[in-house]
Amino acid sequence: MGELVLLGDEALxxxxxxxGISSAYGxxxxxxxxxxxxxxxxxxxxxxxxxxxxxxxxxxxxxxxxASFVGRRVLVTMKHVGLNVAADPFMNSALxxxxxxxxxxxxxxxxxxxxxxxxxxxxxxxxxxxxCFEPRNQQExxxxxxxxxxxxERFHIPVMIRLxxxxxxxxxxxxxxxxxxxxxxxxTDNTKGWMLLPxxxxxxxxxxxxxxxxxxxxxxxxxxxxLTINSDFTEFGVITSGLGKNYYDEAKQELPELPSHLHxxxxxxxxxxxxxxxxxxxxxxxxxxxxxxxxxxxxxxLPQAIEISGKQDGEVPLTGELNPDNIRKSLGLAAKDGxxxxxxxxxxxxxxxxxCPHADTYAALNxxxxxxxxxxxxxxxxxxxxxxxxxxxxxxxxxxMGASIGTAKxxxxxxxKPVVSVIGDSxxxxxxxxxxxxxxxxxxxxxxxxLDNGTVAMTGGQTTIMPSSRLKTLIEGIGIEAGHIKTIIxxxxxHAENVEIFKTEMNYxxxxxxxxxxxxxxxxxxxxxxxxx
Amino acid sequence: MKYDIIxxxxxxxxxxxxxxxxxxxxxxxxxxxxxxEVHGMAQRGGAVMSHLRISDTEIPxxxxxxxxxxxxxxxxxxxxxxxxxxxxxxxKLVTASDPFINIPxxxxxxxxxxxxxxxxxxxxxxxxxxAKESGNxxxxxxxxxxxxxxxxxxxxxxxxxxxxxxxASKGDTIIEQNIKAFxxxxx
Numbered sequence: 228m229g230e231l232v233l234l235g236d237e238a239l240x241x242x243x244x245x246x247g248i249s250s251a252y253g254x255x256x257x258x259x260x261x262x263x264x265x266x267x268x269x270x271x272x273x274x275x276x277x278x279x280x281x282x283x284x285x286x287x288x289x290x291x292x293x294a295s296f297v298g299r300r301v302l303v304t305m306k307h308v309g310l311n312v313a314a315d316p317f318m319n320s321a322l323x324x325x326x327x328x329x330x331x332x333x334x335x336x337x338x339x340x341x342x343x344x345x346x347x348x349x350x351x352x353x354x355x356x357x358x359c360f361e362p363r364n365q366q367e368x369x370x371x372x373x374x375x376x377x378x379x380e381r382f383h384i385p386v387m388i389r390l391x392x393x394x395x396x397x398x399x400x401x402x403x404x405x406x407x408x409x410x411x412x413x414x415t416d417n418t419k420g421w422m423l424l425p426x427x428x429x430x431x432x433x434x435x436x437x438x439x440x441x442x443x444x445x446x447x448x449x450x451x452x453x454l455t456i457n458s459d460f461t462e463f464g465v466i467t468s469g470l471g472k473n474y475y476d477e478a479k480q481e482l483p484e485l486p487s488h489l490h491x492x493x494x495x496x497x498x499x500x501x502x503x504x505x506x507x508x509x510x511x512x513x514x515x516x517x518x519x520x521x522x523x524x525x526x527x528x529l530p531q532a533i534e535i536s537g538k539q540d541g542e543v544p545l546t547g548e549l550n551p552d553n554i555r556k557s558l559g560l561a562a563k564d565g566x567x568x569x570x571x572x573x574x575x576x577x578x579x580x581x582x583c584p585h586a587d588t589y590a591a592l593n594x595x596x597x598x599x600x601x602x603x604x605x606x607x608x609x610x611x612x613x614x615x616x617x618x619x620x621x622x623x624x625x626x627x628m629g630a631s632i633g634t635a636k637x638x639x640x641x642x643x644k645p646v647v648s649v650i651g652d653s654x655x656x657x658x659x660x661x662x663x664x665x666x667x668x669x670x671x672x673x674x675x676x677x678l679d680n681g682t683v684a685m686t687g688g689q690t691t692i693m694p695s696s697r698l699k700t701l702i703e704g705i706g707i708e709a710g711h712i713k714t715i716i717x718x719x720x721x722h723a724e725n726v727e728i729f730k731t732e733m734n735y736x737x738x739x740x741x742x743x744x745x746x747x748x749x750x751x752x753x754x755x756x757x758x759x760x
Numbered sequence: 761m762k763y764d765i766i767x768x769x770x771x772x773x774x775x776x777x778x779x780x781x782x783x784x785x786x787x788x789x790x791x792x793x794x795x796x797e798v799h800g801m802a803q804r805g806g807a808v809m810s811h812l813r814i815s816d817t818e819i820p821x822x823x824x825x826x827x828x829x830x831x832x833x834x835x836x837x838x839x840x841x842x843x844x845x846x847x848x849x850x851x852k853l854v855t856a857s858d859p860f861i862n863i864p865x866x867x868x869x870x871x872x873x874x875x876x877x878x879x880x881x882x883x884x885x886x887x888x889x890x891a892k893e894s895g896n897x898x899x900x901x902x903x904x905x906x907x908x909x910x911x912x913x914x915x916x917x918x919x920x921x922x923x924x925x926x927x928a929s930k931g932d933t934i935i936e937q938n939i940k941a942f943x944x945x946x947x
Contacts, residue, residue, distance in 0.1 A: 232793075257799055340798070341799070393796055393822050396796065396799050397794060397795060397796040397797065397822040398783070398793075398794070398795040399792075399793065400792070470821065470822070472820075473820040473822070474820075474821050474823070476820040477820050550823050551828070552826050555825065562826060563826055563827025563828055563848075564849055565826050565827035565844060565845040565849075566844040566845065566849070566879050566881065567844055567845065568875045568878070568879070569875075570841060570872070570875045571867075572841055572842050573838075573865045573867065574807070574863075575770065575806050575839075575862070575863055577804040577806035578806065579805070580804070580805065613804065685804075687799070
């Protein structure tokens with residue numbers, strides 16, 4: 228017990244540790260990475276918790292399920308788009324008879340600070356018909372995570388904690404509670420609850436649907452969904468969720484009267500409380516972070532007696548983050564005066580570090596491309612995505628983890644030549660191997676460039692799941708011809724030689740792989756100083 | 761009492777260590793603190809902004825609203841101008857004078873300086889010179905903490921204690937250099 232200053236991510240991690248987890252798994256992804264990093268660091272100095280990064284979110288999720296199967300509490304972490312990768316085990320796990328408490332921490336990134344898309348993971352929780360908690364500060368991250376484990380074991384379901392960037396990466400004081408002992412290792416005595424054979428899955432599905440009413444009873448009674456009614460003021464009421472309440476709490480002090488207010492942070496949506504609010508007001512303003520999850524339920528398709536306002540009518544922005552300014556506006560409060568300048572302020576986009584190996588690879592690739600009338604370079608998710616920006620302008624697609632290889636294959640098989648795919652080592656191991664196996668099976672004329680910097684750089688330099696030394700063996704093993712696996716060292720002094728290798732392989736009418744091998748500068752620096760972070 | 765700060769700079773300039781110095785000092789004084797950081801892609805050599813809120817009562821949100829910041833504290837003059845909309849009419853614009861030029865269209869330095877002056881809120885600090893004087897170029901950040909500290913509701917001794925804590929693992933010389941830069945920054 229005590230007071231600690233923690234990021235939202237760290238508070239969640241500590242909540243899980245204090246709730247008695249035995250294991251934690253995850254794949255790095257901003258803004259979720261610091262959750263696992265905290266558990267990993269803790270497990271270095273404390274016995275009894277197994278923590279590990281996995282190849283991808285799907286493998287992490289499945290590994291976590293194994294711990295629950297034998298009765299242990301387990302945490303699995305990922306960013307919102309990572310849940311897409313883990314969607315298969317996630318959706319099915321809602322049908323399982325979860326034994327050891329199973330909590331999935333998903334960090335959404337409204338505003339896309341460091342992501343390809345804005346998603347709202349609350350839809351996934353509802354899609355799987357499971358429960359979700361949405362903390363709004365660091366203390367709630369800690370407490371709700373502990374509660375989520377209790378709920379998971381009470382209702383035998385996987386429970387989601389949904390974070391957003393601003394909470395994940397913001398620090399505040401957290402008061403902790405006594406640590407719970409770990410569950411004993413005890414295999415489930417209901418293995419039928421873990422076999423989704425159609426006949427059994429149908430039963431489990433029916434059981435999950437039956438339990439929905441008990442989930443709703445819980446969230447309706449939950450103190451995490453507080454409703455306050457001011458019957459003297461009926462013009463409008465407010466529903467908030469997540470960080471929306473923080474901005475609302477600051478702005479409401481300037482309102483002439485305090486409206487009735489329902490804050491929702493435990494899902495499914497507590498319908499009776501929504502109805503009670505609606506009985507007391509003429510209009511409801513919905514302030515929620517992410518998509519129109521609550522608002523759409525309220526609006527429905529048919530005309531209704533009560534006016535609903537929020538993102539659908541533009542009173543709250545439909546994209547981007549909530550902030551104190553857009554919430555003031557939605558409540559009809561005037562903007563505050565600030566300073567201004569008449570100078571044009573040029574943008575300063577993120578860029579590759581000075582001396583980054585990716586820059587040298589892109590320089591050689593760009594020059595090799597000049598030998599062809601036209602060419603395609605597909606790319607992927609990582610620091611090297613910055614190759615899309617000047618001065619590199621080296622890549623043409625960024626879609627999702629691993630997509631560069633499949634997309635290149637499709638373009639090549641549609642007849643385009645030459646096609647190059649550029650992917651980082653960690654992204655390749657995450658989900659690039661399968662499409663490369665596809666390309667081998669068709670001997671597709673394309674060149675895959677693996678940028679092997681030996682680290683998961685963009686998310687803060689986590690260790691790649693497999694060392695560089697084994698990468699070549701893996702690629703040989705899936706059937707790329709040894710003569711068409713080339714290793715280059717992306718340094719200026721090798722530029723001319725590297726350009727020639729690119730040209731040769733781009734002319735080759737089969738599948739080839741070029742490994743651009745040089746350690747990330749940040750990782751090298753970290754190793755030199757001996758610190759982990 | 762509440763005091764809201766927007767910290768500005770370029771990824772890698774140490775905005776987070778500046779925030780940590782002030783935040784820890786405020787907490788040593790028993791104040792509440794919320795500190796929003798930037799991690800991931802956004803921090804890589806690009807413009808970064810961090811929100812730091814200090815108060816003697818509960819702070820609901822992590823973000824500072826427009827027209828609400830008591831101070832913009834910038835490690836670099838162009839970045840000082842980027843977030844002016846957040847600065848209260850009577851707020852302070854404390855910025856390092858040394859530009860960080862990593863874009864081809866970085867504006868004329870004199871023009872930037874004149875625009876900082878035009879706000880009437882500018883406090884320009886030659887943090888680089890102070891750091892050099894203190895014997896450690898990396899102490900420029902603590903010089904900026906020092907320059908800011910004269911306006912903050914946090915006592916000097918608490919920030920100095922925070923700086924000592926921050927650099928405790930780096931040895932006495934580094935601590936002394938940073939304290940020296942901090943004091944020189946206070947002017």
